[in-house]
Amino acid sequence: MKSAVIVFPGSNCDRDMAVAIEKVTGVKPTMVWHQEYDFDPVDFIALPGGFSYGDYLRCGAMSARSHIMGEVAKRAKAGVPTLGVCNGFQVLAEAGLLPGALMRNAGLKFVCRDVSLKVVNADTRFTSGYDGGQEITVPVAHHDGNYFADSDTISALEDGGQVAFRYTEDINGSCNGIAGVTNKAGNILGMMPHPERMVDPALGGFDGIHDGRALFESVLAGIG
Amino acid sequence: MLEQEITPEIVKEHGLSAQEYQRILGALGRAPNMTELGIYSVMWSEHCSYKSSKIHLKKLPTERPWVICGPGENAGIIDIEDGQALIFKMESHNHPSYIEPYQGAATGVGGILRDVFTMGARPIANMNALRFGAPEHAKTRHLLAGVVEGVGGYGNCVGVPTVGGETNFDESYNGNILVNAMNVGLADANKIFYSAAAGVGNPVVYVGSKTGRDGIHGATMASAEFTEDSEEKRPTVQVGDPFTEKLLIEACLELMDTDAIIAIQDMGAAGLTSSSVEMASKGGVGFLLDLDKVPQREENMLPYEMCLSESQERMLMVLKPGHEAEAEAIFRKWELDFAVIGEITDSGHLELQFGGEIVGDMPINSLVDDAPEYDRPHVPTPKRQAVEVAAPDDINQAILDLIGGPHLCSRRWIWEQYDHMVMADTIQRPGGDAAVVRIHGTEKAIAISTDVTPRYCYADPFEGGKQAVAETWRNVTAVGALPLAITNCLNFGNPERPEIMGQLVGCLQGISEACEALDYPVISGNVSLYNETNGTAILPTPAIGGVGLMKDSSKMATVPFKRDGDVIILLGETKGELGVSLYQKQILGLDEGCPPSIDLTTERRNGDFVRALIENGQVDTCHDLSDGGLIAALADMAISGKMGAVITVGDLIPLHAVLFGEDQARYLLAVDASLAETVINEAMDAGIPVAKLGTVGGDKITVNDGVVNIALDDLTKAHEGWMPNYMTAE
Amino acid sequence: MKARIHVTLKNGVLDPQGKAIELALGNLGFDGVNSARQGKYFELDLAETNREKALSVVEDMCKKLIANTVIENYSVELE
Amino acid sequence: MKARIHVTLKNGVLDPQGKAIELALGNLGFDGVNSARQGKYFELDLAETNREKALSVVEDMCKKLIANTVIENYSVELE
Ligand SMILES: Nc1ncnc2c1ncn2[C@@H]1O[C@H](COP(=O)(O)OP(=O)(O)O)[C@@H](O)[C@H]1O
Ligand SMILES: [Mg+2]
Secondary structure (H helix, E strand, O other), X not given: OXXXXXXXXXXXXXXXXXXXXXXXXXXXXXXXXXXOOOOOOOOEEEEOOOOOHHHOOOOOHHHHOOHHHHHHHHHHHOOOOEEEEOHHHHHHHHOOOOOXXXXXXXXXXXXXXXXXXXXXXXXOOOOOOOOOOOEEEEEEEEOOOEEEOXXXXXXXXXXOOOEEEEEOOOOOOOHHHEEEEEOOOOOEEEEOOOHHHOOOHHXXXXXXXXXXXXXXXXXXXXXX | OOXXXXXXXXXXXXXXXXXXXXXXXXXXXXXXXHHHHHHHHHHOOHHHHOOOOHHHHOOOOOOOOOEEEOEOEOOXXXXXXXXXXXXXXXXXXXXXXXXXXXXXHHHHHHHHHHHHHOOOOEEEEEEEEEEEOOOOXXXXXXXXXXXXXXXXXXXXXXXXXXXXXXXXXXXHHOOOOEEEEEEEEEEEOOOOOOOOOOOOOOEEEEEXXXXXXXXXXXXXXXXXXXXXXXXXXXXXXXXXXXXHHHHHHHHHHHHHOOOOEEEEEEOOOOHHHHHHHHHHHHHOOEEEEEHHHOOEOOOOXXXXXXXXXXXXXXXXXXXXXXXXXXXXXXXXXXXXXXXXXXXXXXXOEEEEEEOOEEEEEEEHHHHOOXXXXXXXXXXXXXXXXXXXXXXXXXXXXXXXXXXXXXXXXXXXXXXXXXXXXXXXXXXXXOOOOOEEEEOOOOOOEEEEEEEOOHHHHHHOHHHHHHHXXXXXXXXXXXXXXXXXXXXXXXXXXXXXXXXXXXXXHHHHHHHHHHHHHHOOOEEEEEEEOOOEEOOEEOOOEEEEEEEEEEOOHHHOOEOOOOOOOOEEEEEOOOOOOOOOOHHHHHOOOOOOOOXXXXXHHHHHHHHHHHHHHHHOOOOOEEEEOOOXXXXXXXXXXXXXXXXXXEEOOOOOOOHHHHXXXXXXXXXXXXXXHHHHHHHHHHHHHOOOOEEEEEEEOOOEEEEHHHOEEEEHHHHHHHHHHHHHHHHHOO | OEEEEEEEEOOOOXXXXXXXXXXXXXXXXXXXEEEEEEEEEEEEEEOOOOHHHHHHHHHHHHHHHHOOOOOEEEEEEEO | OEEEEEEEEOOOOOOHHHHHHHHHHHHOOOOXXXXXXXXXXXXXXXXXXXXXXXHHHHHHHHHHHHXXXXXXXXXXXXX
16 A cells, blocks of 8 residues: 655654554555655555644644645545544645634643544544444644534534544533544545554553554555 | 943943953953953853853763763763664753743753754653742742743644653742753764864854844843842743744754764854854864854844844854755755855954954954853851651541642643654653653663752752752663663752852762762753842752663553552662651651661662563562652552552551651562562562562552551542642632 | 734634633633633735735735634734 | 734744744745734723723733733723
8 A cells, every 4th residue: 555644844743654654554655745746646645743834823724725735635535545633634624625623722731642532433444444433542632623613514524424533521622522524525534633643552552453553454454 | 332332330231240351351452342242241151151060060970881972062972772872961941931931941942952953863852840939829820831831832843752851849949940951862873963163164054043132141141140120131032933943953854964064053042152152162263254144033133132142943053165055955945044154264263244344353262261160169058967757647638638739749730731742652651750762663762750859959969969860860760771871950049159059069969979879970961050039049959861771662660550469569778767858848847857868889789670670571560769758659659550559567667757758769569479479589689678568459548457548539639630720720 | 015914713613712811811800801702913014015906915815824714704904 | 892902022022923924925826925923812892881991901901911021012902
């Protein structure tokens, strides 16, 4: 499976994402600098977490408008599985590839800790390796993870199976406790928690398999 | 301004004494202009010249075979084999953090990162050692909130995990909080960059952010005592730009992969001035700088301002001739400023050009080697008498108060605001004895801990200095790592007072002795003096940052209890030392007697024994004993493991002394029942006092059949609750 | 020409920062604050001297970058 | 009574956010932005009806909480 990790100025979980992808798929992803928008075709695109452009103005706002996101949007709309974690989720939302917006945490503080997530829809390209309703442990590390969308959008997401993960407790004030959503087609996932930080038993989690690892395995299985 | 006459008032405003001014006249053979005076004042400030501490710092042990570079460079370096090196240092940002806690703390983190990556390392771990005033003090809550947000705001954005630290409260810090930031970086041992400039004619290059009028006179501020009106000196605070710092890290590391750099140095306190003077001095050369070429953020900047500005996120480099274009392309790619601002000369002088004229010309050696050095008078702290320390009225309540009080409560509220996992190698997160960070792509890991017990240092600087070093050594050992070296940040009051100088000298003697005995050299450090407000000094606070190496991180030990039925074993001798203990301070409200004594031979023997148990795979649950003694360690292990304990202690010593005594060189282990006898026998064979206290299990902590009997739930609530409750109370 | 831009949260979007300020003001003893809302404020210094053109360019900047129109409104004034 | 508060960085204080916006606008093809500065904007709804009193109270709020007077200036307008 060929993967690309998009790197923006100031990206800081790009290496973490690449290490996780390689660990699970066995293939090193291509690190794509934001100016290399004609990157080779890949089976999977990942927008890493952390920060980008310092997250000045709004998280993900500058990256979302960068040239390469036009290319990412084109490929994502053509069906390439595209994952945005944390800052990557913010970028996808700011770019309009996913509905809603990520606002300042209700508690106003940066929060870094393990959280428990419920897999709401285990029937997506990113979650097929989980059981529906399964609880997994994945860390969050964000200041702006408070997911907001108007109530019609939220209902549509819930009814359309677009809610992939939900927090089991209130972490940041997100509407309906939403931790991760997909687009209608189900090939774009944005999530605030960091699955790439839970693919290695030494880093914690239940056993390093049922937590973050299964997400990447799901993508891999879908590619075949 | 250039023409301005130098009056005694101006000299005084620059923090220079009349004698020091005479010295400048002698060095120049004429009167300085304002720019030159400004430059002498920062170069000769306490902060840059270490004039009060230098002669004492020279006595610290700094050498061992694994030390690649000791004090004197931007940071110290040790060898961790396999061609890898660790680069680390700790630094204070106390005064700015008191004035503007968010930006003060943030720029403190930024500064220490630059000290480390300027030498060729990728920063891999941040630590922060914080001291605040009494919780009841009106400013404490606001300062704590701002500092923590600032540390996180910078570190999180740059993407370097903040993996640990320490947090103390004491009324002596009411008007002088301490914010000490430490960073550890990883480099290839054969790719280290130093600051000595070389090669007459070689270009001097400025990279990073533009220069503004930030923090002019920050270095002299950091060297002056606080008075009521120094809160007015506000515009000297700088704003940090972690995004630019992140770009600067990547750009510098990319350039370091080429063969272009001769010397590199970050612009820290006193910015352009101190960095160029230090580079020239180390290389024995001169610098000619054209100030018109300095990238400027503001209009009409004067030479004085450009030389003294403390704008952040800037570096100075000397490149090999012909490599300018290659270097410039890299910095442009990262959207950073890049400018050739001068060249190396053989004049031995710092020459400054502005508007086509020479506006400053000073012999480099007069700025560095001729800086004043003082052997300030010092009187030793009088020895105290040992005292009896009373038992509490209610021992259960005393335990709850301590575990759920400001000094021993969980620091979770702090570290959850720090991204402590980014870079995906934090294998022991905050909350344990030492943070453990894996060396990326290997099974090796490093352990880091910062420690000092200021109340011990106040009561007995020598023993306190020893204890600070021993405690980091013990914390690093308790996770199973071999302690290799330390950095330090020496925070003291006004060195012009002999009793304060006595504290500094005493602590340094203690530190030296401990480093020597533990083969734990000092490789870098920082001194912060004049931490006084209206004549009241902080407790002497020599913060020590210790680093150790673990070859096989899968064997790492951690604090939480793991298995029902594990045997709880106490290693090390318990005499019940309660002088200057946390129990005495918090429960009895007293500060009397002598701090616990440290026997370094015992310390080493006990620690080496514990480390071997961990390395052999016999022990995976270990906690050292420090503040709060045995009961505090037991509570930590139970709370974090969500398992109770039943223990019995003898009655030769009063119960409160056994539980709260802070005797040193002790560790609490929880050992698989099948291995317990072996471990105990091995300890006895090694001549180490050892006691089997009881077993892990249940939902309570019980001592001596119920004399102490506390539900784990209550203890956990108290422990986790104090800080969030305090921070949300008005 | 100078442009002043205000970006505020849309009605119905929860404003945690505003809420926190309300609370904190109350804690400081400032009674009588019915509500507080926090927004952003920008000052741009533009080379453009034609008002019409400047306005349309700045509106465009707001839509494309400065505001997130999913949750925010913006308003532009020229000086 | 409504109060509008603007909080801006003091002259000479680095504004990383403004700088980044400047750059981003340039990258989006918006030329001719000489400089961008970012500040904060607050709207308070006050129970107070007396202008004088309201003004003095809001000034006090700014000093004590809303602005960080070490690095920021503030200005208050009443409606
Ligand atoms: N400011 C801080 N930032 C991050 N972690 C902290 C901070 N203060 C304390 N900690 C963490 O809390 C734990 C307990 O600290 P401390 O009581 O000082 O440990 P010890 O007694 O073992 O030296 C440690 O893991 C330490 O790293
Ligand atoms: Mg410890």
